[in-house]
Amino acid sequence: MTTETAAQAGGTGAGGPAAGQEADPPMPLQLTCPNCGATDLVMEQGARFCEACGYGVDEPVTGEEEPSAFQGPKPCVSCGGTEIDAEGYCTDCGDLQPRRRDRMEVDLGVVAGISDRGLRHHRNEDSMALRPALGLDGRNLVVAVVCDGVSTSERPDEASAAAVSAAAKLLLTAIAAGTPVGERMPDPEPGPAPAPGPVETAVMELVLPSVPPAGDESAGAAEAAEAAEAAEPSGKAGPADLRLISRHAVAAADQAVSDLARDADHGNPPACTYVSAVVGAEVFVAWLGDSRAYWLDERGTSRALTRDDAEEGSHAIEAWLGADSGAPEPHLIRFTPDGPGVVLVCSDGLWNYVDQAADLAALAMPGAQTDPFGAAARLVQKALDSGGHDNITAVLVPYPVPASAEPSA
Amino acid sequence: MSQYPDFAFEINQNEFLAAGAREVHAVVTLTATAATGGGPAPSHGGAPASGKDNVEVIIIDCSGSMDYPRTKMMAAKEATKVAIDTLTDGAYFAVVAGTEGARVVYPTGGHLLRADYQSRAAAKEAVSRLHANGGTAMGRWLGQAGRIFDAHPNAIKHAILLTDGKDESETPADLARAIQASIGNFTADCRGIGEDWEVGELRKIADALLGTVGIIREPSRLAEDFREMTANSMGKEVADVALRLWAPKGATVRYVKQVSPNLADLSGMRVPGDNPLTGDYPTGAWGAETREYHVCVEVEPGNIGQEKLAGRVQLVAKDAAGATLLGEGKIRAVWTEDTDLSTRINGRVAHYTGQAEMAAAIQEGLDAQAAGDLDTATARLGRAMDLAVESGHEDTVKMLRKVTEVDPATSKVRAKAKVDKGDAMELDVVSTKTVRAKRN
Numbered sequence: 001m002t003t004e005t006a007a008q009a010g011g012t013g014a015g016g017p018a019a020g021q022e023a024d025p026p027m028p029l030q031l032t033c034p035n036c037g038a039t040d041l042v043m044e045q046g047a048r049f050c051e052a053c054g055y056g057v058d059e060p061v062t063g064e065e066e067p068s069a070f071q072g073p074k075p076c077v078s079c080g081g082t083e084i085d086a087e088g089y090c091t092d093c094g095d096l097q098p099r100r101r102d103r104m105e106v107d108l109g110v111v112a113g114i115s116d117r118g119l120r121h122h123r124n125e126d127s128m129a130l131r132p133a134l135g136l137d138g139r140n141l142v143v144a145v146v147c148d149g150v151s152t153s154e155r156p157d158e159a160s161a162a163a164v165s166a167a168a169k170l171l172l173t174a175i176a177a178g179t180p181v182g183e184r185m186p187d188p189e190p191g192p193a194p195a196p197g198p199v200e201t202a203v204m205e206l207v208l209p210s211v212p213p214a215g216d217e218s219a220g221a222a223e224a225a226e227a228a229e230a231a232e233p234s235g236k237a238g239p240a241d242l243r244l245i246s247r248h249a250v251a252a253a254d255q256a257v258s259d260l261a262r263d264a265d266h267g268n269p270p271a272c273t274y275v276s277a278v279v280g281a282e283v284f285v286a287w288l289g290d291s292r293a294y295w296l297d298e299r300g301t302s303r304a305l306t307r308d309d310a311e312e313g314s315h316a317i318e319a320w321l322g323a324d325s326g327a328p329e330p331h332l333i334r335f336t337p338d339g340p341g342v343v344l345v346c347s348d349g350l351w352n353y354v355d356q357a358a359d360l361a362a363l364a365m366p367g368a369q370t371d372p373f374g375a376a377a378r379l380v381q382k383a384l385d386s387g388g389h390d391n392i393t394a395v396l397v398p399y400p401v402p403a404s405a406e407p408s409a
Numbered sequence: 410m411s412q413y414p415d416f417a418f419e420i421n422q423n424e425f426l427a428a429g430a431r432e433v434h435a436v437v438t439l440t441a442t443a444a445t446g447g448g449p450a451p452s453h454g455g456a457p458a459s460g461k462d463n464v465e466v467i468i469i470d471c472s473g474s475m476d477y478p479r480t481k482m483m484a485a486k487e488a489t490k491v492a493i494d495t496l497t498d499g500a501y502f503a504v505v506a507g508t509e510g511a512r513v514v515y516p517t518g519g520h521l522l523r524a525d526y527q528s529r530a531a532a533k534e535a536v537s538r539l540h541a542n543g544g545t546a547m548g549r550w551l552g553q554a555g556r557i558f559d560a561h562p563n564a565i566k567h568a569i570l571l572t573d574g575k576d577e578s579e580t581p582a583d584l585a586r587a588i589q590a591s592i593g594n595f596t597a598d599c600r601g602i603g604e605d606w607e608v609g610e611l612r613k614i615a616d617a618l619l620g621t622v623g624i625i626r627e628p629s630r631l632a633e634d635f636r637e638m639t640a641n642s643m644g645k646e647v648a649d650v651a652l653r654l655w656a657p658k659g660a661t662v663r664y665v666k667q668v669s670p671n672l673a674d675l676s677g678m679r680v681p682g683d684n685p686l687t688g689d690y691p692t693g694a695w696g697a698e699t700r701e702y703h704v705c706v707e708v709e710p711g712n713i714g715q716e717k718l719a720g721r722v723q724l725v726a727k728d729a730a731g732a733t734l735l736g737e738g739k740i741r742a743v744w745t746e747d748t749d750l751s752t753r754i755n756g757r758v759a760h761y762t763g764q765a766e767m768a769a770a771i772q773e774g775l776d777a778q779a780a781g782d783l784d785t786a787t788a789r790l791g792r793a794m795d796l797a798v799e800s801g802h803e804d805t806v807k808m809l810r811k812v813t814e815v816d817p818a819t820s821k822v823r824a825k826a827k828v829d830k831g832d833a834m835e836l837d838v839v840s841t842k843t844v845r846a847k848r849n
Binding site: 079087089090091092093094095096117119120121122 | 656657658659660686708709711712713714715716717718719739746
């Protein structure tokens with residue numbers, strides 16, 4: 001286990017290479033275009049569109065997108081039949097094809113996720129958003145966000161979809177733009193960590209919600225990002241402050257979900273949980289509610305990175321996003337892996353069946369590092385085979401994140 | 410403007426199935442409204458329907474028994490003349506005298522004439538000269554009708570068949586072959602007069618040729634019945650309509666039954682449809698009318714939450730162009746753990762399931778009664794009485810009362826040991842008539 005201290009990790013931000021990355025020679029970060037399937041999409045500074053089809057590559061991918069013309073008609077999920085009628089029934093076996101939200105699948109190579117309706121719920125109220133991004137320092141970062149709509153609230157599926165999109169968009173934009181030097185969050189003061197202290201380890205650090213810029217919670221990061229983008233040529237912006245932007249992403253998601261509230265919601269405005277991971281040399285996790293992030297490896301050091309905002313064994317969450325959330329302060333964790341592994345971001349539909357990090361690792365590893373999509377499929381299938389009582393979402397980010405061909409920093 | 414009637418399509422079902430359940434039931438209600446904007450079947454003097462040719466062949470039993478009593482032959486002649494007068498102007502028609510052979514008594518020139526003042530008068534004159542002398546070979550009668558219809562392949566073709574006896578001048582196999590050869594060529598309504606004919610025999614013909622069976626106990630009632638049948642036939646606007654049923658791969662179509670206005674099992678009449686997963690069930694000719702069909706498909710059970718298309722029902726007119734789609738509807742299956750949903754029985758499905766059970770109970774009860782098995786007869790007829798009362802089937806209740814009595818010891822319905830043959834025949838005939846389901 002690495003001896004790097006929390007202070008050291010925090011001090012270098014997204015800078016210096018981590019132990020795991022030094023072990024692997026830098027590889028060009030090859031992306032699969034989510035639209036046309038082109039696999040030679042090399043992430044470059046300022047590249048915003050796929051060279052092959054012109055698809056905007058700075059948009060988060062959720063799996064809910066319209067299938068593009070490049071992807072042929074999907075075969076029947078039940079029998080493989082190739083003809084689906086206008087109403088969505090297979091003309092061979094008659095099975096109604098799942099709605100797009102029923103099974104969302106995203107495989108971007110460097111990150112992959114699956115969100116499934118499960119077997120008992122009539123709709124999928126989970127959402128995910130993922131995408132790699134290139135920081136100002138030329139380092140690749142991967143963003144993964146999972147939200148789980150609160151079933152007792154109105155339109156929970158819309159809540160989670162709005163939350164993941166708003167949060168991921170903010171994270172991706174802010175990573176690309178960098179953070180102006182003067183606006184970095186100060187490192188947390190060393191001292192007794194207040195509850196909730198998630199896991200006692202040298203490489204995990206509870207990031208205190210210190211110095212929240214009061215008043216401009218939601219708009220701050222976007223403005224900062226825009227300002228940074230404009231200021232970037234003059235060299236005043238540095239690599240994004242992941243702690244700062246993670247907090248702002250939660251605020252943006254909270255605002256997006258709050259905006260869905262209507263008078264007719266009978267006191268139950270749309271609401272959802274939140275968990276995001278920004279994976280670079282370090283892993284920054286932010287969460288509210290009982291959606292989780294895990295670190296999985298083959299060295300026996302797999303662990304949960306989050307601690308639920310809920311009573312032990314209960315699904316009554318104590319913090320969420322939405323109009324009645326009370327603008328909650330998210331939990332923030334910085335984690336520095338000491339070797340290869342994967343970050344799993346998931347909803348309770350998965351961990352209800354497999355709770356222990358070691359058990360999740362046994363299902364996902366070692367394949368998850370080279371084929372995160374295949375591993376996500378195994379995890380989701382495990383939950384389905386165990387009963388699939390809830391919606392299931394699993395996003396996997398292999399670590400270390402491959403470096404760009406020619407780091408520009 | 411369509412040459413075909415407008416069809417309203419309605420499907421009633423409970424699509425929710427318990428885990429592992431395979432049987433999907435649905436009642437398909439089809440209501441045709443005349444393309445020309447007319448109401449119910451036009452009566453005598455109505456305009457020819459939408460340019461279609463109608464051909465009517467009236468087959469009159471002229472076996473020797475028709476003179477015993479003489480009122481039968483007299484009534485048959487009178488009724489045939491009424492039918493001729495009921496024909497729409499311009500309809501083609503023929504009259505066949507049925508014995509051990511089948512003689513075309515009108516027209517005698519070898520080809521059909523359209524109904525007008527002159528042809529009607531000549532036909533009625535020929536009918537007046539009919540006399541009873543000979544046997545009964547209904548297969549040959551149907552064969553003769555078939556040859557007459559052959560000259561008008563695209564017309565709406567209908568036969569009326571009247572008999573007073575059993576098919577005794579040929580073998581059952583002869584009759585079966587003749588029925589088989591007539592299927593798809595023309596439709597036929599069959600009537601038995603008196604009590605010496607076999608309900609089962611006429612039902613075989615009528616079921617295969619998509620028509621009805623009726624009993625005429627009072628010769629004086631025959632003319633009105635002929636008028637109704639002819640008017641109904643003249644009101645048809647489209648000749649050859651099929652229910653086309655698609656069922657998913659691996660599914661089994663358990664049955665397709667017409668359940669209103671009368672019961673008729675179409676399952677055995679399936680012919681291949683437009684692809685390997687479809688089959689066509691003939692429904693004959695349509696005018697302005699409502700009919701209902703009960704479809705049962707057995708499918709592979711899906712997972713909880715899965716929705717499957719268990720059947721797609723289309724109504725197609727088979728014509729020179731091949732097939733014209735007149736309407737369609739879906740039969741769905743959704744598997745659920747919610748027993749409140751899956752145990753609910755659709756009212757219309759339940760109603761017609763009851764009507765079919767009632768018909769079976771009556772026929773089994775009458776067979777047992779005729780065979781002297783009064784215990785079985787009591788059980789089956791008692792069940793039929795319950796179902797008839799439950800569904801408000803008053804005619805059937807009345808007729809059931811004639812073959813049953815109340816046991817003074819138990820105050821329960823029991824089968825009579827001895828029943829009037831005509832009463833039993835009448836009940837048998839009426840057993841397949843259904844009452845319409847009330848709106849859900």
